[in-house]
Amino acid sequence: MRDDAFRAYFERQHTSLSRLAFLMTGESSAADDLAADALTEVWRHWDRVQAADDPAAYGHGILMNLARQWVRRRGRERLLTFGMSPGTQESRDVPAVLDVRGALRKLPHRRRACVVLRYAFDLSEREVAATLGISVGAVKSATSRGAKQLAGLLGGAVTRIDGWEAAR
Structure with missing residues (x-):
């Protein structure tokens, strides 16, 4: 029963979560990974997700937190790639x-x-x-x-x- 309910949630939400992740990160490979990670977290907390007023919003919230972490991590990686440490000066991309x-x-x-x-x-x-x-x-x-x-x-x-x- 639990597996069937999650499977139905997965089928309804996977595309939406992937699309949201893509729009937040701009990278399709990251979007797929983040959607999978979000669904893993949904499974881990399935009882809470099912009890939520809006299970889809719960999953979107998880994905938004994962996307924020991804963007921050990516920004730190870019700063280090340019030989800069966070807080020293802003990195400006070429327009x-x-x-x-x-x-x-x-x-x-x-x-x-x-x-x-x-x-x-x-x-x-x-x-x-x-x-x-x-x-x-x-x-x-x-x-x-x-x-x-x-x-x-x-x-x-x-x-x-x-x-x-x-x-x-």
């Missing part, structure tokens, strides 16, 4: 052609998370707040600032992202 994934990667984690969950996953502000463990006000603020920053990075154009639009 490249901006695409949506590249622009999303430039947003701070919370803004990126709010923008992706609100627009790509069409979650309500309350659902995003529950997923990220923050207040609805924080979601509104981060989403507004993130959308404005994203529009600025994209030159103010209306851009389609995986079926959703980020407006000016």
Whole structure:
């Protein structure tokens, strides 16, 4: 019974978790690994997941935490690759052609998370707040600032992202 319930959850959520991980990291190989890690954690805490008001949001929350850790680790690796230690000075990438994934990667984690969950996953502000463990006000603020920053990075154009639009 437990195995069947988890299998059904896995089948319903795997694609969504992979897509969310891709939008948060911009890398398909990392997205697959993070989705698998998130589902492993869901299995480990299956009783809590099933008891949650929204089991899908529980899984998204796990994935968001894993993605944040991945992004931080990746940033530290880049600093060390450039021979810099965290806190000494900022590493600036050479400007490249901006695409949506590249622009999303430039947003701070919370803004990126709010923008992706609100627009790509069409979650309500309350659902995003529950997923990220923050207040609805924080979601509104981060989403507004993130959308404005994203529009600025994209030159103010209306851009389609995986079926959703980020407006000016």
